[in-house]
Amino acid sequence: MIGISTFATNVAAHHSFAAEFSYELFGSREGEVVEVHFVNPHAQVFFAVKNEDGEEQIWNAQTFPPQTLLRRGWNRDSIKVGDRIIIEGNLGLENSNKLWIVTITLEDGTIIRPRVEHEAGPFP
Secondary structure (H helix, E strand, C coil): HHHHHHHHHHHHHHHHHHHEEEEEEEEEEEEEEEECCCCCCCCEEECCCCCCCEEEEEEECCCCCCCHHHHCCCCCCCCCCCCEEEEEEEEEEECCCCCEEEEECCCCCCCEECCCCCCCCCCC
């Protein structure tokens, strides 16, 4: 019985938005895509951002699972390595270089969203 309840706690913790991201802290970062993981449980975009000192930092932007994104019009080529992007979203906790994606603006000005307009709130 202990093993089952430990497993359930770990699964719940993994999928807890509040464990990794802030509901109050919202921001944007601009950079170049270095990796795209279109996989479960969350699609992720890794992108290089220059900090105030001009040093490059890798940020991890996460969003919904691929099946959800596919239903919303995304595909594996929506964001590609080398793309210049601006990502807006909920910032990660404890000064982590993480964002939960609300919008991605591509270099040509195209804005893509993981949520459809009628869904409430910026977070899952």
